[in-house]
Amino acid sequence: MLNARWAETMRGSVSFVYTTSKAEVSRLNPPTPPQPDKPGLEVDISDVGPDEARWWAAVLAPGQGWLATMLLDEDTTFVAPWSVQLHSDNRFLLSSKDSLSLGEEVTCPSFSEALRFLETFCVRRNIVDQSQAALAAVLLFPTMGTRRGLQLPEFTTNRLDRPTGVDPVIPQHQGQDLNFESRDSGIYQDDVLDRLITVSCHIKGIEPMLLSGFFDPSLECNAASPWLQGARAAIDAVAEGNPLVIGRMIMDRQPMVAPLWVGATILGLQKDLLRPATYGMALIDLPSAVWSGAIQSFIQQPVSDLLVRDGRVTSADQCRLLFLSQSRLHSRVPICQWRPFGGTPLEHTDMEVQAHANCKGHGLRYDGFIWDRVDGKTTYHLADKENTHTCRNPPPIEHTTGSYHVSVDCGKFDNEKEIASENSTRSIFGWLRFDGYAPDEKEIWTHEWLEPYECDEEDEEQCEESPENTHKSSHVETWISGLEYQESLISAGP
Structure with a gap:
């Protein structure tokens, strides 16, 4: 889905075609013999036309059933960021109650056609939620680099049939007005999917969003170690090594980025992400912080309206004003997300700070996102006027009735x-x-x-x-x- 939309929106020499690799079609008469050395999953795609059957044969093909590329110049070709190759040990068989005929098309279908194929399949089997979970996982692919192996979830059955009973009515709308009567199907609409594609391609912002749940803006820099050690101890006590529980705990802690943690949990990335988080090495990316609504650094918070208290200015407010002033030595975002402790008499602060001693309302504002295009022009995506603050108030943590207390082993803390x-x-x-x-x-x-x-x-x-x-x-x-x-x-x- 992402590759189809990417191929349509990218300008230049873009190719999105089928390869010769296809998923095997399960025969009914005579039946396809089983291969014990290559266990597979038989997928019933119901009564579909040749073009739709060909699309499924490419999606579930061993190796790579489709190829999305962009030719930058005569010597440089880029593949789509979500390109994958299915290991030959993972075997999918296409089946239907009637014989399947694969189309002879060479070019992959449009985004709207591919969306119709996927939604029809998911609605009939009531697995729309699983489709969205899979999308959350795919969004993380570009951050994982090339030639990295991914472990697919284990099959719980050897056959994916249509559900018993009468099939639900599937609307046959196509194009931009596509609106299946399925829960949250709007996530695949053009504007929403384009935003997700931008987030996915902004690879330096994915990890900061995922690790934002470990940050507490009320803590000072010299308290980072006990806070992070306590977080790790709490995770160990509750999760007891279960990676699924780890993901759920962080989703509850930071609901704004919960969808990305669904993807990270499916891909089994929880333990890899815990390492930089618990050692205080989380990165900061201001654009992704605004997009997700999750605070990643104290620098996002507004400057105190009452800047000078008892003749002193807090170190945190000094940092914010120096960064906002973009002075020569403070033009970059501090790599430390924790606010400094203490304060300084106003007369001993930098001149940029003293100049704003009586000001109010200073703080970071998000103006928008800029694309530098290959034709030398620039495209702007302006922010909504009502949502320009880079730091929103976090939602209150809801205590469920099923909550329970867990003893945390503080003996593992190393002072x-x-x-x-x-x-x-x-x-x-x-x-x-x-x-x-x-x-x-x-x-x-x-x-x-x-x-x-x-x-x-x-x-x-x-x-x-x-x-x-x-x-x-x-x-x-x-x-x-x-x-x-x-x-x-x-x-x-x-």
Whole structure:
């Protein structure tokens, strides 16, 4: 489905064709003999026409039954991001109560035709939910790289028949007005599917969305380790090694990205994702944070309306204002998602912070998404005016009546292992104070987590010269650099 839509929307030399590989057709008379060494699943596709039968034969073919490619230039050909090859050990047989005839078409059907084939099959068997779960899994394919093996869920039967009883009436609408009377079928409409394709292709945003459930914006950077150790201990206590329970726990924790976790659970990626999450190595991607509505970093939160309290500005608000100001040393998003602790007297903060001491309403806003096209032009997708904030209030956690208490083994906590807290603290304060620290922050910067090295007798005098006296505003430093550059040009002469 994604490849068909991709082939229709991409411009240029795009090809979407069948290969010679086809799923085997199960014969009724004489019946197809079983192959014990290659167990398979017999799929009853009902009474379908030749074109639809040919499509199913390609979808369930060993190896690759279809090929979607885009020719970028004479020497470069790209395959569609969701291209897969079915291992020969996975054998599918097509069957029907009547003999099947496969069409001779070479080009794959359009997106609307393929959608009709899939929806008809799913509605007749009441498996629309499974179709959507499969879509959630396929969305993760581009993030997994090439030539990576995937384990299909085990078959619980050797034959997928039509359900007993009378088949439901299947509307025969086609095209953009397609609207089967099935639950949530609108997910396959053009605008929705195009959004999902964009999310799927934005590979650097998938993992941050999946791991957003481990982030708590109320925690400070020096508390990252105990929080993450506690999260891992709770998962171990409840899940007891069951990967399905792991996925469900994180879905409940962050419902905004639950569909992606359905896909991750189907693909068995839970344990791989737990590793970076519990070590505090989660990445940040602001566009995907807005798309999913899940907060990934403290930098998404708005600046406090009352910026100065008791003459001080919190370190977190300083970070937000410096990033919003896009000063030379603070133009990139901090890689640390946890907010820094403490605060600084207003007179010792950067000039960019002091300039906004009396302002209100500052914060990140989402304007939209931009595509740079091969023809040199740019396409914009503007955000909805009512949904421009990058940080929404998280939905309240609902406590179900079936909830129960589980004992968590706190003995596994290692107070000496504070790697996540140490790395987070060093990272965010290094971002905040790139060119020296304020006078009253010496106690922070002489802590072992931030101290770069220990002084010996030979360089003791150098160590006593604290960087506190070298603290400059990034704008002032840029201005000085500009003066030095102009002076060098003057001295060089014409």
